[in-house]
Amino acid sequence: MTPRSSTLQNRQNISGLSVIDLCTHGRGPYSLHIAPGECVSLRGDSGSGKSLLLRAIADLAPHTGQVLLDSTPSTQIAAPQWRKQVALLPAESHWWKDEVGAHFAGEECRWFDVLGFSAETMRWQISRLSSGEKQRLALARVLMNKPQVLLLDEPTASLDADNVIVVEKLIDEYRRDTGAAVLWVSHDAQQAARVGSRHLQLTTEGVREYSV
Amino acid sequence: MIMLNTVDLALAAGLVLAMAALSWRMQLGLSGQLLIAGTRTVVQLLLIGLVLKALFANVDLLWVAGISLVMLLAAGREVMARQQRRFTGWWGFGMGTGAMFVSSFAITVLALTSMVATDPWYDPQYAVPLLGMLLGNTMSGIALALDRLTSTAWQQRAIIEQRLMLGATRLEAIAEIRREAMRSGMMPIINAMAAAGLVSLPGMMTGQILAGSPPLEAVKYQILIMFLISAGTGFGVTAALWLASKRLFDERHRLRLDKLSGPRH
Numbered sequence: 001m002t003p004r005s006s007t008l009q010n011r012q013n014i015s016g017l018s019v020i021d022l023c024t025h026g027r028g029p030y031s032l033h034i035a036p037g038e039c040v041s042l043r044g045d046s047g048s049g050k051s052l053l054l055r056a057i058a059d060l061a062p063h064t065g066q067v068l069l070d071s072t073p074s075t076q077i078a079a080p081q082w083r084k085q086v087a088l089l090p091a092e093s094h095w096w097k098d099e100v101g102a103h104f105a106g107e108e109c110r111w112f113d114v115l116g117f118s119a120e121t122m123r124w125q126i127s128r129l130s131s132g133e134k135q136r137l138a139l140a141r142v143l144m145n146k147p148q149v150l151l152l153d154e155p156t157a158s159l160d161a162d163n164v165i166v167v168e169k170l171i172d173e174y175r176r177d178t179g180a181a182v183l184w185v186s187h188d189a190q191q192a193a194r195v196g197s198r199h200l201q202l203t204t205e206g207v208r209e210y211s212v
Numbered sequence: 213m214i215m216l217n218t219v220d221l222a223l224a225a226g227l228v229l230a231m232a233a234l235s236w237r238m239q240l241g242l243s244g245q246l247l248i249a250g251t252r253t254v255v256q257l258l259l260i261g262l263v264l265k266a267l268f269a270n271v272d273l274l275w276v277a278g279i280s281l282v283m284l285l286a287a288g289r290e291v292m293a294r295q296q297r298r299f300t301g302w303w304g305f306g307m308g309t310g311a312m313f314v315s316s317f318a319i320t321v322l323a324l325t326s327m328v329a330t331d332p333w334y335d336p337q338y339a340v341p342l343l344g345m346l347l348g349n350t351m352s353g354i355a356l357a358l359d360r361l362t363s364t365a366w367q368q369r370a371i372i373e374q375r376l377m378l379g380a381t382r383l384e385a386i387a388e389i390r391r392e393a394m395r396s397g398m399m400p401i402i403n404a405m406a407a408a409g410l411v412s413l414p415g416m417m418t419g420q421i422l423a424g425s426p427p428l429e430a431v432k433y434q435i436l437i438m439f440l441i442s443a444g445t446g447f448g449v450t451a452a453l454w455l456a457s458k459r460l461f462d463e464r465h466r467l468r469l470d471k472l473s474g475p476r477h
Contacts, residue, residue, distance in 0.1 A: 021382045058377060059466070060373060060466055060467075061463055062377060062462070062466065062468075063464065079464040079465040079466070080376075080380060080381045080465055081379070083376060083377055083378070083379050084378075084379035087378075088379070089376045090374070090377065092370075094370045094371045094373075094374035095371075095374075095376065096368075096371045096375065096388070098375070141378065142377075142378065145378065145379055147291065
């Protein structure tokens with residue numbers, strides 16, 4: 001089902017994430033739909049605008065067109081609330097306090113064990129984290145908001161093979177438990193085939209579905 | 213009070229000429245600048261002296277308002293000129309100028325009507341110097357604070373956006389940067405108040421003492437001015453930072469650095 005062809009009438013009953021004729025930074029229009037509990041992979045040449053698309057869906061960049069979550073347009077939800085529900089995990093994470101724990105608002109994080117961290121990790125200094133640790137901690141941090149949509153920009157790029165499996169499994173479990181919709185940008189064709197049930201390619205004309 | 217005559221001033225000018233000659237001999241490359249700046253001092257101060265003389269002779273609210281407007285616009289231009297990355301369009305000028313207008317004018321009018329209690333309240337002998345001191349200090353504070361805010365936001369754009377991604381509001385995302393900017397805008401006047409009398413004798417007090425005022429009267433005026441300046445700078449910087457930090461984002465809480473111009477070279 002493509003949202004573009006749906007009428008306004010039945011659009012009201014669509015759950016999950018719908019992107020309709022989205023244009024940003026002179027690119028697009030992009031249209032796509034991800035059902036609750038579905039994981040869709042996204043690929044495209046570097047510079048094709050994958051990160052720009054994710055930024056626009058999270059409403060961080062000015063855009064035209066519509067993005068809807070469970071049929072509610074993003075414009076009807078306060079922007080900070082929207083970004084908690086439609087969460088973007090960027091390729092590079094950023095940290096503004098000295099200690100890890102300060103970024104978790106002092107709360108415990110139930111995903112630390114699975115990711116190979118402990119309660120002690122909350123006291124670690126940000127400046128001493130490896131890029132792999134940062135990437136795993138950034139995933140734990142974004143899951144704390146309990147998002148309904150996960151926009152993942154190469155979430156395993158800095159990880160070793162073991163941790164790639166750990167992270168893939170964690171995201172899969174989160175998706176099953178919460179019914180979250182996942183859009184997963186990956187350069188790795190094998191990973192895309194492993195994690196995605198559908199596969200999208202970003203081109204200059206828009207988004208095209210392909211099969212593996 | 214001992215009046216200065218032309219010979220006195222000529223002697224002082226001779227000192228500047230001697231320094232210029234020395235600089236020329238030592239090839240410091242300063243003599244030209246020194247002479248031009250000296251000439252500008254003479255011309256500009258004589259002009260403002262004439263303006264004030266005319267103003268004092270005709271006490272008229274319209275004239276006072278006119279010269280206040282000129283002072284405000286000059287200060288607004290100065291704030292804009294000191295920004296590395298300024299807001300594009302009308303905002304670049306209007307933000308600092310608006311904040312200075314609200315704080316400096318309100319405080320000056322308050323001081324004239326309730327503390328100094330001149331008659332009429334716009335008596336230029338008090339109104340113009342008071343407004344000048346407030347504008348000058350508020351201007352420095354606002355220029356420092358705005359420059360700090362915009363340049364830090366530019367450097368830390370990735371961190372600000374990361375916080376927005378995690379659901380922070382625009383005010384939360386820029387809170388620390390705004391606090392730092394506020395601090396740098398207020399530092400000069402706080403330092404001046406702390407050092408007053410110990411390290412430096414403030415200019416206005418020195419002037420009044422030279423003019424023959426009893427020292428304690430001069431001190432009271434200086435204390436009043438210091439307090440007015442710190443309040444005026446505080447309110448002005450707060451207003452300017454509030455406007456600027458809102459303006460850095462749009463209504464969907466997106467960081468919009470495209471509203472800033474590129475760095476000046």
